[in-house]
Amino acid sequence: MKKSLEQILKAPIKGIKRLDEEVHIVYNSLGELTEKKGKDRDFVAASVGIPGWFSMTLGSISLYFPSAYPTIPFVFPLISHLYDALDNYERVAMDKYNVTQDASGNKIPLDITPEIFKKYSRLIRLPTLAAGIAYTAATLYDIFIDKGTTMTTVVSHAMLGLGLVGEATSLYIKDVDPKAREKDPFWKRAQNWLTDKVYARTPVPIPIKE
Numbered sequence: 001m002k003k004s005l006e007q008i009l010k011a012p013i014k015g016i017k018r019l020d021e022e023v024h025i026v027y028n029s030l031g032e033l034t035e036k037k038g039k040d041r042d043f044v045a046a047s048v049g050i051p052g053w054f055s056m057t058l059g060s061i062s063l064y065f066p067s068a069y070p071t072i073p074f075v076f077p078l079i080s081h082l083y084d085a086l087d088n089y090e091r092v093a094m095d096k097y098n099v100t101q102d103a104s105g106n107k108i109p110l111d112i113t114p115e116i117f118k119k120y121s122r123l124i125r126l127p128t129l130a131a132g133i134a135y136t137a138a139t140l141y142d143i144f145i146d147k148g149t150t151m152t153t154v155v156s157h158a159m160l161g162l163g164l165v166g167e168a169t170s171l172y173i174k175d176v177d178p179k180a181r182e183k184d185p186f187w188k189r190a191q192n193w194l195t196d197k198v199y200a201r202t203p204v205p206i207p208i209k210e
Contacts, residue, residue, distance in 0.1 A: 020126045027172035045174040046088035052166025053085040059135075059159030062152060081128075081167050084121065087113055088170060118175070125171040132164030 031041045139157040142149040 016126065020122070023126060023129065024172055024175065024177065027169065028177065031173045031176070040092075041176070042088070042091040042174055045170040046092045048166040048173075049088045049170025050085050052163045052170060053081050054163070055159045056081065056163030056167060059156045059161075059163055063156035063160065080120065080124065083117060084167065084170055087117070088174075091174070121171045122175065125168050125175075128164050128171065129168035132161050132166075132168055134161075135164060136161030 031044070034044050035041060135157050139154060139161055142154045142157060
């Protein structure tokens with residue numbers, strides 16, 4: 001029996017969603033760490049997201065502008081990531097206006113990001129991070145292996161890599177998900193699992209009664 005396209009793609013899509021959740025848990029842990037140090041999550045997102053967008057834009061123009069065809073795949077992402085840059089600016093620059101108070105008088109940040117953008121950002125953040133890592137790897141390849149690469153290409157790859165990683169970091173870190181807060185990062189869960197296994201196999205000495 002032939003499998004439908006939906007059945008074929010079910011497992012890969014599930015795996016991608018799981019990977020996205022694991023990456024989000026890591027970024028959420030970093031966000032909580034910054035909050036414990038007294039820094040605002042939105043400020044951290046803006047600090048990497050806004051420069052990231054400019055770096056990504058300049059890198060893509062420098063690398064692909066001479067050829068029209070390779071530029072096409074970058075047009076839509078650049079425009080869509082522009083909204084994230086503007087969202088970051090509004091969150092930070094308008095911070096004093098985007099708050100309300102609870103019954104105890106504590107300040108509560110208002111959620112000013114439209115729901116449609118949240119869904120879109122969750123869709124593109126993992127591919128953005130993957131592309132950033134790929135371009136960063138290309139930069140290292142250019143520097144240490146391919147000695148014939150021009151400096152323009154090296155700088156363009158570096159700007160694209162760092163810009164895309166910055167953009168992905170912005171999208172992940174400001175997405176506060178209660179479910180992500182409840183889970184430890186993968187390596188911590190793995191460490192706990194190994195620790196439990198080691199302790200479970202460690203023989204417990206039985207005291208001898210005299």
